[in-house]
Amino acid sequence: MGGNVTGTTTKRMRARWSALAVGMVLVVGVSATGAGAQSSSKEKPTATDIGITAKEIRVAVIADVETPLAPGLFQGSVYGVQGWAKYVNKKGGLAGRKVVVDFIDSKLNASDTRNAFIKACQEDFVVIGASALFVNNVSDIESCVNQAGVAAGLPDFAVVTTELDQQCSPTTISVNPPQIICSTKDDSPQTYQANAGRAAYYQKKFGKNLHGVYLYASDIKAANNANRATMTGMQEEGIKADQEFDVSSRAPQSAYTPIVQAMKEKGSNYAQSGAAQNSTVALRKEAKLQGLQGVKVWDCTLQCYDKKFIEQGGADVEGQFVALLFLPFDETKTNTMLADFIKYTGKDKADGFGIQAWASGLLFAEAVNATVDQSGVNGVNREAIFTEIAKINEFDAGGMLGKTNVADKETTPCYALVQVKGGEFKRVWPTKAGTFDCKASNVVQLKLDLLSR
Structure with missing residues (x-):
């Protein structure tokens, strides 16, 4: 063996x-993870953290795409995040703001990958759909400072996690948890x-x-x-x-x-x-x-x-x-969220990495919406995202995925x-x-x- x-x-x-x-579980219906929650107090949005202004929430998608070894390797993840943003903005955005996607190519290169996360830390609120094979140094991600200069960490909603450091980092949030049970990594x-x-x-x-x-x-x-x-x-x-x-x-x-x-x-x-x-x-x-x-x-x-x-x-x-680990793409009649994924991403652009990137966006939106429900549109910051993710243990991306305990990986x-x-x-x-x-x-x-x- x-x-x-x-x-x-x-x-x-x-x-x-x-x-x-x-x-066997029938997966029907659509969760509220796609629509942006609004504050009941009608407060005016302000700049609450890096990547968040009164009008925008900037998110980065970091993926290995332009590489001679495997051209277009994780292009599907990029398409998935971009499609999710179109869908969310069509529904009114998140926390009273428009979602803007910044694509940063990690190019299947360790240095480019590290620089991509540093750039995202400085310019974007979170990373969604990360699909990079060389995330073998997470120190910049974990020590990423927020708007107040505090090392809160950069929320990394990753699709591809091959390196142990990324898999078991407290900043890594994945709809497809790693194979290793992180509490045993030193055993x-x-x-x-x-x-x-x-x-x-x-x-x-x-x-x-x-x-x-x-x-x-x-x-x-x-x-x-x-x-x-x-x-x-x-x-x-x-x-x-x-x-x-x-x-x-x-x-x-x-x-x-x-x-x-x-x-x-x-x-x-x-x-x-x-x-x-x-x-x-x-x-x-x-x-x-x-x-x-x-x-x-x-x-x-x-x-x-x-x-x-x-x-x-x-x-x-x-x-x-x-x-x-997700519904086949030709089953859009059985699941509204799957239909939206295909509609906004594009049938010709959809792949297995893309649907998980879209799901990562839904997971992020669920955390944002929960924060808004509790603290208003100006309560959204990186610490709040980590707090809300720790409570999510039956995530199914509107029924596109089987239920997953994201919090406990x-x-x-x-x-x-x-x-x-x-x-x-x-x-x-x-x-x-x-x-x-x-x-x-x-x-x-x-x-x-x-x-x-």
Whole structure:
């Protein structure tokens, strides 16, 4: 088994998820997180913190976009935040002010990333939809001063968190919490959490004897660790590893030749890559080239839910499974917030990172609205945002996501599964549109020693 597993006992999530044990939850309706709360006293808005004036709230979206290694890598996150701002402003803004988005490109570079957060600290109220792989220094974020010169910290509503320092920082707020349970980060081994619910679906449909290859992204150690945590969850649930490989997202198709050969030798009937979507495309194309037969489950997660995946893979990626923590994009009739995401972001611009960036904006708005309800439009400041976020433990982005305990950074047990059929992503589980599988047993806890590798 991968990831230096030091214990085979799988611990189930805390009792607070027991109310979700019914399995599938219908997600309908729209929360009030999108509309701007107004003060009952009709007070006149003033400049209350950095990035907030009487008329505007400036937010930054920091993302790796312009990079020769992966052009447009997290452009979807930028589109998601920009779309959310259009939606919010159409509804009247937040705290009596218009939301203005500043895009800062972190360019898949550690120095550019650090400078981006420094710039945001000085000019913007919060960061929303952060999608940067090199946030390996959070000192500037945590020591960011507010309008009064106090080191209150810069609220970072992040979508992509690969580095441990960012994952476990008190300034990081994520709709998709990290795999590591931060209270164990100094332990050896550490404790990780993973949503492996789809393993039960695969075993029910294809039998218990699923086994195959697991491919871990090798370009960044933190991403490799994240892959190992999530995929070891699948292994713990019974889909054993025939062999494990580290692969670069930049590797050509020829790099997958020995991987497919290994699958042939072992009779593998399962495969999953945690690298960028082009890795899965290359694996599938090489498998077809070598005439590999007998694979029952080609597995993938968020990164493959992208129109580029089907465009690049064509007929070779037919049958691909993709696990989602949000509703499929073609189910707008079941959820008003999802319909608004597609409308304001643009159908051609929407992707898995974008919907989580939009959800991050909704989470921020919920904290702002709660602050306004208690303290008026001029009570909004960075400290207040942190205070309100600490109270949110059942966030679902208007039903687009499964309920998530954001405050305690707990992985959601909810997921939906789609499959490429006829060149389109089609829901396969749960079968009813607008629903998630939310069994508490979907989330497993694992003892892994990944930080000392």
